[in-house]
Amino acid sequence: MLSIFQKVHRLTNKTMEIDNIDKKILSILMQDANKPFTEIAKMIHVSGGTVHVRMKKLRSLGIVTGANLTIDYSRLGYDITAFLGIYLDKSSLYDEVTKELTQIPEIVGAHYTTGNYSIFAKIVCKDTNHLREVLHDKIQKISGIQRTETFISLEESIDRPIDILEED
Numbered sequence: 001m002l003s004i005f006q007k008v009h010r011l012t013n014k015t016m017e018i019d020n021i022d023k024k025i026l027s028i029l030m031q032d033a034n035k036p037f038t039e040i041a042k043m044i045h046v047s048g049g050t051v052h053v054r055m056k057k058l059r060s061l062g063i064v065t066g067a068n069l070t071i072d073y074s075r076l077g078y079d080i081t082a083f084l085g086i087y088l089d090k091s092s093l094y095d096e097v098t099k100e101l102t103q104i105p106e107i108v109g110a111h112y113t114t115g116n117y118s119i120f121a122k123i124v125c126k127d128t129n130h131l132r133e134v135l136h137d138k139i140q141k142i143s144g145i146q147r148t149e150t151f152i153s154l155e156e157s158i159d160r161p162i163d164i165l166e167e168d
Contacts (some may be wrong), residue, residue: 086145090146
């Protein structure tokens with residue numbers, strides 16, 4: 001006889017498993033999140049309902065957490081992309097500093113990192129004057145930030161999702 005815990009554990013493990021069909025669906029959507037489920041279904045030879053049910057499962061498992069719109073910021077007048085290494089006074093200030101950084105709209109990404117920096121952030125600005133203002137008037141004034149190091153991106157040559165089908 002299986003205990004309730006063992007039954008739930010087996011059921012959970014079955015729903016946690018993703019198969020090659022799930023990976024194919026994800027791979028297609030990672031290339032084009034706008035692709036209709038019916039088109040995906042035709043591409044991988046399953047029904048549209050199957051794709052819908054699989055996506056619902058992937059969302060409930062937390063594997064799919066949303067969908068993103070890719071924007072060419074330069075076409076909107078934001079010509080500078082920079083990366084910012086942030087040194088904190090103490091690593092215990094991470095949560096407080098991150099909360100403040102989220103209030104700065106020009107910061108479009110941030111990571112808690114190992115190595116020289118406590119935080120590595122991505123910033124999008126209109127020009128170098130705008131970048132200077134963000135650094136001086138917003139970021140440097142956050143309590144807990146010891147100093148920063150800025151790297152201006154000259155060109156992004158790779159921006160792609162990982163190939164989750166490669167290992168299969």
